[in-house]
Amino acid sequence: MVSRVDVPKGGFNFDNYQRNLILQEKGFSLPKPTKTGTTIVGTKFKNGVVLGADTRATGDTTVMDKNCFKIHYLAPNIYGCGAGTAADTDKITKMVASQLELHRLATGRESRVATALTALTQFLFRYQGHLGAALVLGGVDVDGPHLFSVSPHGSTDKLPYLCQGSGSLAAISIFESQWRENMERDEAIELVKEAIKAGIFNDMGSGSSVDVAVIEKGRAEVCRGMEVPYPTIQKVDSYKFKPGTTAILSESFRNFVTITEGDAMDIS
Amino acid sequence: MDRFSGNFDRFSDLFNPYDSNPTNANHAIGDFTKCTRKPLVMGSTVLGLEYQDGVMIAADTLGSWGQLARYRNESRIYPVGNFTVLGAAGDMSDFQHTKHMLDSLMIKEYYTNDDHVLSTPHIYEYLSRVLYHRRSKLDPLWNTYVVGGYNNGERFLGYVDLLGTTYQSSIVATGLGAYFAQPILRNAVEGREGILTEAEAIEILNTCMKILFYRECKTLNRIQRAKVTADGVEISEPYALPTEWSFGEGIRGFGTQTQ
Numbered sequence: 001m002v003s004r005v006d007v008p009k010g011g012f013n014f015d016n017y018q019r020n021l022i023l024q025e026k027g028f029s030l031p032k033p034t035k036t037g038t039t040i041v042g043t044k045f046k047n048g049v050v051l052g053a054d055t056r057a058t059g060d061t062t063v064m065d066k067n068c069f070k071i072h073y074l075a076p077n078i079y080g081c082g083a084g085t086a087a088d089t090d091k092i093t094k095m096v097a098s099q100l101e102l103h104r105l106a107t108g109r110e111s112r113v114a115t116a117l118t119a120l121t122q123f124l125f126r127y128q129g130h131l132g133a134a135l136v137l138g139g140v141d142v143d144g145p146h147l148f149s150v151s152p153h154g155s156t157d158k159l160p161y162l163c164q165g166s167g168s169l170a171a172i173s174i175f176e177s178q179w180r181e182n183m184e185r186d187e188a189i190e191l192v193k194e195a196i197k198a199g200i201f202n203d204m205g206s207g208s209s210v211d212v213a214v215i216e217k218g219r220a221e222v223c224r225g226m227e228v229p230y231p232t233i234q235k236v237d238s239y240k241f242k243p244g245t246t247a248i249l250s251e252s253f254r255n256f257v258t259i260t261e262g263d264a265m266d267i268s
Numbered sequence: 269m270d271r272f273s274g275n276f277d278r279f280s281d282l283f284n285p286y287d288s289n290p291t292n293a294n295h296a297i298g299d300f301t302k303c304t305r306k307p308l309v310m311g312s313t314v315l316g317l318e319y320q321d322g323v324m325i326a327a328d329t330l331g332s333w334g335q336l337a338r339y340r341n342e343s344r345i346y347p348v349g350n351f352t353v354l355g356a357a358g359d360m361s362d363f364q365h366t367k368h369m370l371d372s373l374m375i376k377e378y379y380t381n382d383d384h385v386l387s388t389p390h391i392y393e394y395l396s397r398v399l400y401h402r403r404s405k406l407d408p409l410w411n412t413y414v415v416g417g418y419n420n421g422e423r424f425l426g427y428v429d430l431l432g433t434t435y436q437s438s439i440v441a442t443g444l445g446a447y448f449a450q451p452i453l454r455n456a457v458e459g460r461e462g463i464l465t466e467a468e469a470i471e472i473l474n475t476c477m478k479i480l481f482y483r484e485c486k487t488l489n490r491i492q493r494a495k496v497t498a499d500g501v502e503i504s505e506p507y508a509l510p511t512e513w514s515f516g517e518g519i520r521g522f523g524t525q526t527q
Contacts, residue, residue: 114524121523148523156523160515169447169483176479177452181515198451 012130039167039199039206040070040081042136043179044160045188048145048216049138052192053081054167054200055225056207063207069224071213075100075111077220078139079213080120083165084152085132092133096120113139113146117156125154134164140215167199167206174198189214193227200229307359307410309333311344312487313445313480314355315473316414317457318423318438319464322497323416325355325440326473328481329506330488337488345494347501349374351417352388353494354395357442358411358430366409369398388417388424392434400432412442418496423461441476444484449476466495478509 020030037058042051057065072080072093082089096119100111117137124131135150149162161179163171174195192212199206210227213220309331316325331339346354348370356363373394377386392415402408412429426436438461439453456472457464477491489511494503520527
């Protein structure tokens, strides 16, 4: 007799919820996820979009990664900045990028930003906000430049400039005071850098440096560490040891392999 | 029969003055006629900055009653003496009490007839002591104050809140202003207080108040500005700020919709 095999259902399993509550009351705390505690921004300009992000990943009050990369590749013409739980934004963007590539192979066309948006919202809504991923999605496709933001519950916004993350309040204040329509490329990049710097200096969850991605028709340029507002300290001297510092006392050689003449292996 | 309780009114059950837990030993606990249970009519952000000629603060003229924009002509800026100005956020009834209290203080000082007038640092210190004392009794004056002044060529700008937290800086912002306005104030003012002109200061405050109107719910597009210089306190008439909404003209829907 063969017993029925239970195939696990997809999605989250909440069976341990009750048990976890009781454990928490007894003093056992769940591990805190690494959050990106971020400043991410996006703005449209004359011929495309500029996306910007800071590079700090925090776990509670510790900086877990002081130079992480938050501008995720979705398609050659679409990039998405991710704020929220680092694991969620990384994996979700990778999954949607794969989905988009398969879609490109099936349709034979360049991906559209609205496709990426739909894939993301449908995915996030299915998980009812349990996936902590807030994204700023930008790209240029056949219909022109597009900029969207997606929230963890799956709602979307379509605006000419957007910010997400803990530093979004500082960044949006820069946009609200200096943004204008149809900016030139350099102006848009400067504005994005200013907005991210406002987040870096005024929000504790954001820091380190500024990464920028500029997407135009047929061209996406990603600059890692476009601006490093805090000066890096140059070490006074080189602390490498000179060759020969450690004296060699003795040497011994052992042959593990005996080398003989012979025919080459047939690997056809 | 409980021989040791002093239960004379229905609120005394809640309080034992000899209770070792200080939160239960307060006479006012549970008595809404004696302690601010929760703030009711609230004012939102107040901003302040130092500039060349003195100090400038700005606040909108709204007293919110929860989610209702109830009192739309509420002046949240008040002069204390000739060279100090007070901007208040938080509960408006506690602000009115503070105004009366500071007026009495200035009058009493005047009657000592010693030619000394309380200057801004004195008023600031007095106010922060009162606020800390009230918070220690668990009966706070539910406000955040921006105290600005100009005395004998010295500028003064300070912040004091319902907990008694104090700090002095050339830039002060209460509430959500700390998130929205402070980044801009820091960029524009810090390090340049001595060369910032009045026109620039007005421009900066207007920009910040506009952003707060855009992004904070309980605000109004009607603000008041006050400056304190060697010539004294000058509080402007309320005025509206120009706002731009054309950015949304071409947008349809929130995702894939195109028409």
